[in-house]
Amino acid sequence: MSDLKLSVNDGRVRMSNANIQLVLNAEGKADSLIFHGQELLENLKGEKADPDAQHTFYCDYHVKGKTVNIKPNKLVVIEDSTDRIHVAYIDDVSQLGVAYHxxxxxxxxxxxxxxxxxxxxxxxxxxxxxxTVYRLNHDLFYLGKNHERIGYQPTSAHMISGSRIQDETYELDDGSLYSNSKIYSKYDYAGYFKENDFWGQFGHEYGFWFIPANRSYYDGGPLNQDLLLHYDGLILNYMASSHLGKDQFKIPVGWSKVYGPWCLYLNEGKNKIKDAQIRAKKEQANWPYQWVNETGYFNEAVTIKGKIKINQQLPKDQLQLVLSQACSNNDFLKVQDGYSFDAVTNKQGDFVLEKVRPGNYVVYVYSIGGKIVGTYKLADKQVTGESIQDWGTLNWRIKETKTIWQIGESTHTTAGFKFSDQLRNYIWQDSVPANYDFEIGAADNDWYYLQNDHGVWKITFSGQFSEKSSKDYELILAFAGETQKDMQDKKGITVRVAVNDREAQVKSFVNDKAAYRSALRSGSYGLMKVKIARDSLKPNSENTIRISTNGYLLYDTLLLTEAD
Incomplete structure (x- = not known):
């Protein structure tokens, strides 16, 4: 006999099994969630200005700076069987149509x-x-967990009792209880989707875990990161946003997309985190779910195998492969209307992409080590419904130039630089030196992950050149992120480079909204290439490069090469 029960009355849904009872109101928000006899949604807390301060399990979106809740005009019971109950709240009258299942x-x-x-x-x-947003009783759920960290979460009332720095970022007398400094920000518990098999909130007795099962529907590639959880017992599922290197989601005519399904897993006992890890692995193994019958969802899982060579040779470093929709400037992080899949090659250039959705894709590649900078389009590919596809060898053609010197390695992140391995916090952007001198030959990890607007950074080098050389040079600055100083400003960020005290180039970048949101490893990838005439450098004496900015620069790598 099934333990499932369903009642529907005037838009209100009550569904239960032997362990869980969920009550949803006519707006598609939860009024009650009982797990093993315990109500989990009492005493909900939120900011006074938040219209959803007492709401949970809701789906919303932001248009022109204003929050729009879905407005269901239909409630459909899709399945009421001995195996499962399935209902959907449908808003097919608003500009953005939404069916929330x-x-x-x-x-x-x-x-x-x-x-x-x-x-x-x-x-x-x-x-x-x-x-989608899940607000829980903070008295029961006061610890947050993602891939990077575990920590106590304050209530919003306690947070705003501190000294406000910026958007939901406060200095608190007891801030170190909640983060890794006296400053607590909701962005401290952001994370990369690729790294997070699950995230959630828990307490002494209960745990509530968001398990995405498969991250392809977030799109954006392996460096897509966003808010995952924060104060007030909140768990967040950002299907699209303009945070941390991404752009406003411009939804084209005729577009539709299925996000999920995801699993909301409840548990109790002493080993809640370990138990959630086990459940997450189970959900990943079961993807794609065969019980989903939805137009736009794929029940087929394709495995793709292949090899990448560089100029017909095995790569010297591992490569990051990304399947995405076509995008401008090869910037797939900003793509949010489709699905993306990624894999890292082994040392022989072999790759395996698993559980790929059939469709048409662009194959992008970049190096995660060594000297090759930039993101490259490798091929256009169609993925069919075959269970296994072999793409053979894909050849990546690049122009090879002589490298004079390099700081760091090309990874699209700040990996290897000072503070890049720390936990997210607002303090790091002002913990770097204002003025900094770096001499070529020093250790790469002496370089800092970020430069701010407080001064000038100088690179000194000498004795690297041949007077007989007829070639000019190129300075390449690969940025893992470019963030303007003021969150409210709309001017973007400017970078200035001088070679031997002569201004060589000035370039502006669009604000990626990353560094001031506690990002330490990446925002939006960018390149600045500075041509340097051969006679601008002194072959047998000291040369200098000076870099300054009016914002924040997250560094990937810096190279001086011979020009093509």
Missing amino acids: FILPAKDDAIYSYVKAWNNTQSMIKVDEFR
Whole structure:
């Protein structure tokens, strides 16, 4: 006999099994969640200005700086069987159409959910954020956990009692209880989707875990990062946003997409984290879910194998491969309307992409080590419904030039530089020196992950050149991120480079909104290439390069090479 029960009354849904009872109101928000007899949604806390301060399990999006909740005009019972209950709250009257699904299996400690969204107009829709939010009783759920860290989370009332620095970032007398300094920010518990098999909030008795099962629906590639959890017992699922290197989501006419399903897993006992890890692995193994019957969802999983060579030779370093939709400037991080898949090659250049959705893709590649900078389009590929595809050898053609010197390695991140391995916090952006002198030959880890606007950084080098050389030179600055100083400013960021005290180039970048949001490893990747005439450098004496900015620069690598 099934343990499932369902009642529907005037838009209100009550679904239960032997372990869980979930009550949803006509807006598609949860009024009650009982797990093993304990109500988890009492005494919800939120900021006074937040219209959803007392709400949970809601789906919303931001347009022109304003929050828009979905407005369901239909409630559909999709399945009421001995295996599962499946209902959907559908808003097909708003500009952004949304179907918000809830699935409760029999005899389980989990709820599944997914969202199908579509452009319900004949024009482009511009969305700043699109998410689902789970607010829990902070008295029961006061510890946050993601891949990077575990820590106590304050209430918003306690947070705002401190000294405000910026957007939900405060200095607190007891701030070190919640983060790794006296400054607590909601961005301290952001993380990379690729690294997070699950995240959530827990306490002494209970745990509530968000398990994405498969991260391809977040799109954006391996460096897509976003808010995952923070104060007030909140767990966040950002399906799209303009945070941390991404752009406003410009939704084209005719677009639709299925996000998820994800698993909301509840547990109790002493080993809640370990238990959640086990459950996350189980969900990943079961993807794609065969019980989903939804137009736009793929039940087929394709494995793709192949090899990458560089100029017909085995690569010297591992390579990052990304399958994405076509994008401008090869910047797949900013793509949010499709699905992406990625893999890292081994030392022989072999790669395996698993559980790929059939469709048309662009293959992008970049180096995660060594001297090759930039992101490159490698090929256009169609993935069919075959279970295994062999792409053979893909040849990456590059121009090879002589490197005079290099600081760091090309990874698209700040990896290897000072402070890049620390936990996210607002303090690091002002912990670097204002003025800094670096002499070529010093250790790479003497270089800092970030340069701010407080001064000038100088690189000194000598004795590297041949007077007989007829070639000019090129200074390449590869940035892992470029962030303007003021969050409210709209001017972007400017970088100035001088060679031997003569200004060589000035370049502006769009604000990636990363560094001031506690990002330490990456924001939006960017390149600055400075041509240097041969006679501008002195072959047998000291040369200097000076770099300054009016914002924040996250460094990937710096190279001086012979020009093509």
